[in-house]
Amino acid sequence: MDVGFIGLGRMGRGMVASLLRDGHKVRVWNRSAGAAEGLDGATVVESAAEAFRGEAAITMLADDAALRSVIVEGGLLDGAERPGLHLSMSTISVALSRDLAAIHARAGVPYIAAPVFGRPNVAEAGELNIVCAGPDEAVARAAPLLDAMGAKTWPFGPEAPRANAVKLAGNFMLISAIEAMGEACAFAEGHGVPGADLLDLLTNTLFASPVYKGYGASIAANRYEPPGFNLKLGAKDVRLALQAAEAVGVPMPFASVLRDGLIEAMAHGDADKDLAALAKVSARRSGRG
Amino acid sequence: MDVGFIGLGRMGRGMVASLLRDGHKVRVWNRSAGAAEGLDGATVVESAAEAFRGEAAITMLADDAALRSVIVEGGLLDGAERPGLHLSMSTISVALSRDLAAIHARAGVPYIAAPVFGRPNVAEAGELNIVCAGPDEAVARAAPLLDAMGAKTWPFGPEAPRANAVKLAGNFMLISAIEAMGEACAFAEGHGVPGADLLDLLTNTLFASPVYKGYGASIAANRYEPPGFNLKLGAKDVRLALQAAEAVGVPMPFASVLRDGLIEAMAHGDADKDLAALAKVSARRSGRG
Amino acid sequence: MDVGFIGLGRMGRGMVASLLRDGHKVRVWNRSAGAAEGLDGATVVESAAEAFRGEAAITMLADDAALRSVIVEGGLLDGAERPGLHLSMSTISVALSRDLAAIHARAGVPYIAAPVFGRPNVAEAGELNIVCAGPDEAVARAAPLLDAMGAKTWPFGPEAPRANAVKLAGNFMLISAIEAMGEACAFAEGHGVPGADLLDLLTNTLFASPVYKGYGASIAANRYEPPGFNLKLGAKDVRLALQAAEAVGVPMPFASVLRDGLIEAMAHGDADKDLAALAKVSARRSGRG
Amino acid sequence: MDVGFIGLGRMGRGMVASLLRDGHKVRVWNRSAGAAEGLDGATVVESAAEAFRGEAAITMLADDAALRSVIVEGGLLDGAERPGLHLSMSTISVALSRDLAAIHARAGVPYIAAPVFGRPNVAEAGELNIVCAGPDEAVARAAPLLDAMGAKTWPFGPEAPRANAVKLAGNFMLISAIEAMGEACAFAEGHGVPGADLLDLLTNTLFASPVYKGYGASIAANRYEPPGFNLKLGAKDVRLALQAAEAVGVPMPFASVLRDGLIEAMAHGDADKDLAALAKVSARRSGRG
Known part of the structure; x- marks a missing residue:
């Protein structure tokens, strides 16, 4: 395509x-030049508008502000040439996704929310798990693109913002897993058991899954650089989850604990460390940090 | 043996x-008769003292009170015939394990703490994960028993109470996983996404591990009976974890949230449901219970 | 003036x-007509612009959106006639106050943040406690107005947003007091002690202060209508406090608990009850709601 | 008497x-000699048994262990000479009070639970607030003693353990007030407002009560020595409150936050500081400690 x-x-x-x-x-x-280096075979264009056309346009930006700036403030939907569909793959707020769905509907451009689970190396391998919601017909047309990027596409119906809610729920669970490991390790260390030994057992048995193995390895090694997923981006996702939860009347006490812990981590200089550095908070609170 | x-x-x-x-x-x-029915090949004895002898004695009781009653108040360590070692496999407090280690040392009976991870069907299959700590020589002698009951024995050194700390840490992480799923489902439902769909995605990808799949299936089906692991026993384990954490100066905010949620679940009649019923608390709090 | x-x-x-x-x-x-009825002696004007002029203009609006709409989107600072100073008395976010301070500075209109503590009857009596921050010279000019409305003006220096931070801190402490009373009453009731008896003791001794006596009386009587301070407005203030706390790297676990409790209260239909209805959450969680 | x-x-x-x-x-x-020095007019006796007789015996010990040791393990209720009533004024667990009520009933000695609010100087002045529960007839006989020690006696009926529940509820509220001030001060400091200025305003207006003024002054001055009420004793009271809450099915999220904060404070060396040092935890978490 x-x-x-x-x-x-x-x-x-x-x-x-x-x-x-x-x-x-x-x-x-x-936005910043030079980012396309090494992407042999891709055509570098000079403006967002030139990218936002053709059979499909895909956006993968850092946050609400970046996406809003490019699409809404950049006026891309008012242009003469517009894409056959917009595959919006950034991790953004449910509220912005709802706004974008409405704006795209008025502009006559099908809008699909398709945030992903997976780290950069998984994206490179085309093995992402893609959470997808949007108009059936547009999703069907986007299938070759989704198949190229993902190991599997998980459909969540025609209402785009639901995919964003699912993505935030997943990241909330991921960060909860890190916090649970952090507290468990502080507890174990207090009893003379190295956290690495505890995690070796648990991440190879009850919790033998990618999230626990991956972040568990960082915590066990007490190694948080270079970051795979920046702690401050995790804090942003928790904030988005809390806002979206409040909007639909759902208390989330675990998310509240995560919020406080992530703020504490950032207040101690770990904003740009890997998200696993949240575990340092538990160690510090127990006087072992 | x-x-x-x-x-x-x-x-x-x-x-x-x-x-x-x-x-x-x-x-x-x-303690109560009739429990041995169907265990063909086992010799039923009339008193705890008759069981607490031979090459090894194994205890697998419900809680601190039961173990203390049988071993300490029952005076088993004062008997003429005593076992070659005591394999203490119940999930008990770190403090009681410490007391028992001291009492056994005085009585000259090697004490091994060996709590397990796994449900009854896993025990039946001899596929438990056994957390083991105690004197090296005694652990070596117990190997044939551990091998018979477990898929793997995870050694945690000579100090018995450490195995109990590890077991409590594992159960804390397990119950944290349930809470995270419960909050995530309430959040998803609030946004129109069935919790079952959310969990289908997450427990087959990032969280594809036994704990998430097992408890996730109960939550997805909103089915909490018959219980595999009674909620009130989970509440007991969280209490033991909190006490053991306090004893070594470790705050555990997630465990505190679990405590409050489990109390709420029991106050609403779910003490004897499966532990996964903790997820109902999140639903109820959001007005969807 | x-x-x-x-x-x-x-x-x-x-x-x-x-x-x-x-x-x-x-x-x-x-904004809506008829609100001035009964204010004998006041001159009703037809537009916000006609009010926003003279020696001083005072704003007392419901929230950020209302204030932003009237002042910023309404373009009041671009008008030909502008007031000698703007006394901004609404409970708003620290971030909006910072924006307004900057906008007013560019427009050459001195901006004073002066949120208040006190219920409507206290306002009527001119006995408010006014938290005041802004340029010294402007604050000096506003003194006759502050004296008319308040029992006392508490100065917090020249930087206006600080007064808003102080107001949010105060409301956070107020709602924390309600939560503490709610939990204490659920606890007491669980032990057979009527919450009213507990509060009678405590609000006449250790906690003999306006906040505890006022909200304590509502909780003791289990009477939450008519509202003095709407629960949903309290929820808004907690949200503003959490946002302002995150902006400066301060975790607030009590505020997080309040957030979850207030969302739960609203999810159960109490958004428009008095803020004291937060206490119902503790009762409900313990199965006595 | x-x-x-x-x-x-x-x-x-x-x-x-x-x-x-x-x-x-x-x-x-x-228990330790020399404590009676300076109490001119009192008769120093050689054993607890000699004190536990006469028209009334009063106990004021540090905790459950001390009271249990003296009364139960010391066998005082088995003695030949026993007091006309026992006025039990220590801050102890609800569970121990229930046990003691039963033991005293069997021994035929009326048992009154009468824990107090007030610091040592208030005790010296005879101005305590006394929370009192026990058999009506015995309470009537104890009136001259209660009047001598207290400004006021607050009656809570014939069931003694209720007075202990009330005392724990009061201490829970007191420590919650400290936590709320601690978080509010960290928040204010983050926005450039000295905590002392914030507390000056709030403890003289909305929160003008003894608890806020007393602990607020310590927090404002960042002065936690000498201790009036040791932080570790406050931690003990929160533990007793949480246990008593769990026993009657009452979740207490604020108490859980207090528990975690107090453990953190002790892990950082503040166990023997004044309870107000809990506020240091909020400062430390925000990177300002």
Whole structure:
């Protein structure tokens, strides 16, 4: 397919590589120049508008502000040439997704929310898990793109914001797993058991899953650099989850604990460490930090 | 080996079956009669003292009170005939394990703490994960028994109470996983996404591990009976974890949230439901219970 | 002084009455008509712009959105006639106050943040406690107005947003007091002690202060209507406090608990009850609701 | 009256002084010698048994263990000479009070639970607030003693443990007030407002009560020594409250936050500081500690 791709961070670059590998024709654009280097086969365009056209446009930006800036404030939906569909893959708020769905409907551009689970190397391999919600017909047309980027696409019906809610729920569970490991390790250490030994047992048995193994390894090694997923981005996702929860009347005490812990971590200089550094908070609170 | 086994609850019966299958000679005793029915090949004895002798004695009782009653108040360590070692496999407090280690040392009976992870069917299959700590020499002698009951024995050194700390840490993480799923489902439902759909995605990807799959299935089906692991026993384990954490100066905010949620669940009649019923608390709090 | 007053809710009407009583000349405006009824002596004007001029303009609006709509989106600071100073008395976010301080500085209109503590009857009596921050010279000019409305003005220096931070801190402490009473009463009731008896003791001794006596009386009587301070407005203030806390890296676990409890209260239909109805959450959680 | 008094800590000494001032005849005993020095007019006896007789015996000990040791393990209720009533004024668990009520009933000695609110100087002045529950007839006989020690006696009916529940509820509210001030101050400091200025405003207006003024002054001055009420004793009371809450099915999220904060405070060396040092935890968590 002829597709435009906006947002060439580590995740975006991996996704573009997967699209190219599958034979798609990709125009790429990034706010800061130079991000497209090494993406052999992609066509670098000069403006977001040139990327936002063709059979499909894909956006993979850092946060609400970036997406809002490019799409809404950039006036992309008012342009003469517009894409056949917009595959919006950033992790953003449910509220912004709802706004975007409405704006796209008025502009006559099908809007699909398709946030992903997976780290940059998984994106590079085209093995992401993609959470997808949007109009059936548009989702069907986007299938070749989704297949190129993902190991599996998980459909959540026609209402786009639901995919964003699912993504936030998943990240909330992921960060909860880190907090649970952090507290468990502080507890174990207090009783003379190295946290690494505890995690070796648990992440190879009851909790033998990617999230526990991956973050557990960082915690066991007390190694939080270079970051795979920045702690401050995790804090942003918890904030979005709390806001979306409040909007529909759902208390989330675990998310509240995460919020307080992440703020504490950032107040102690760990904003740009890996999210697993949340575990340091439990150690510090117990006087072992 | 010639072994006595005290405590024939669902877990204990499965463990005895595994011992018999491996050719061990097992004398069994249970406080209430009739519990040994169906354990063909086991020798039912009339008193705890008759079980607490031979090459090894194994205890698998419900809680601190039961173990203390049988061993300490029952005066088993003062008897003329005593076992070659005591394999203490109940989930008990770190403090009681410390007391027992001291009492056994005075009595000259090697004490091994060996709590387990696994449900009754796993015990039956001899596939438990056994957390083991105690004197090296005694642990070596107990190996044939541990091998009969477990898929793997995880060694945690010579100080017995550490195994109990590890077990409590594991159960804390397990119940935290349930709470995280409960909050995530309430959040998803608030946004129109069935909790079952959310969990189908997450427990098959990021969280594809036994704990998430097992408890996730109960939550997805909103089915909490018959219980696999009674909610009130989970509440007891959280209490033990909090006490042991306080004893070594470790705050555990997630455990505190679990405590409050489990109390709320019991106050609403779910004490004897499966532990997964903790998820109902999140639903109720959001007005969807 | 010649003063314009925007916002005639229950608080605003009381404040206008106090200004008139002290001999000030007051032009009043409210978004919805009819709100000025009974304010004998006040001059009702037809537009916010007519109120936002003279020696001083006072705003007392419900929230960020209302204030932003009238002042910023309404373009009041671009008008030809502008007031000698703006006394901004609404309970708003620290962030909006910072924005407004900057906008006013550019427009050359001195901006004073002066949120208040006190219920409508206290406003009517001119006995509010006023938290005041802004340029010294402007604050000095506003003194006759502050004296008319307040029992005492508490100065917090020249940076206006600090007064808003102080107001949010105060409301946080107030709602924390309600939660503490709610939990204490659920605890007491569980032990057979009527909550009213517990509060009678405590609010007449250790906690003999206006907040405890006032909200304690509502809780003791289990009477939450008519509302003095709407629960949903309290929830808004907690949200503003949490946002402002996150902005400066301060975890607030009590505020997080309040957030979850207030969301639960609203999910059960108590958004428009008095804030004291937060105590019902503790009762419900313990199965006595 | 002819009264024996057991427990001469700072509180106990003040209470004995008040009894002597009112003309009562007081035999005193303390586990460690020398504690009676300066209590002119009191008769020092050699054993707890000699104090536990006469018209009334009063106990004022540090905790459950001390009271249990003296009364139960010391066998005082089995003695030939026993007091006309036992006024049990220590802050103890509800569960122990229930046990003691039963034991005393069997021994035929009326048992009154009468824990107090007030610091040592208040005890010295005979101005305590006394929470009192026990058999009506015995309470009537104890009136002269209660009047000597207290400004007011608050009756809570015939079931003694209720008075202990009330005392724990009060201490829970007191420590919650400290936590709320601690968080509010960290918040204010983050926004450039000195905590002392915030507390000056709030403890003289909305929160103008003894608890807020007293602990607020310590927090404002960041001065936690010498301790008036040791932080570790406050931690003990929160633990007792949480246990008593769990026993009757009442979740207490604020108490859980207090528990975690107090453990953190002790893990950082503040166990023997004044309870107000809990506020340091909020400062430390925000990177300002």
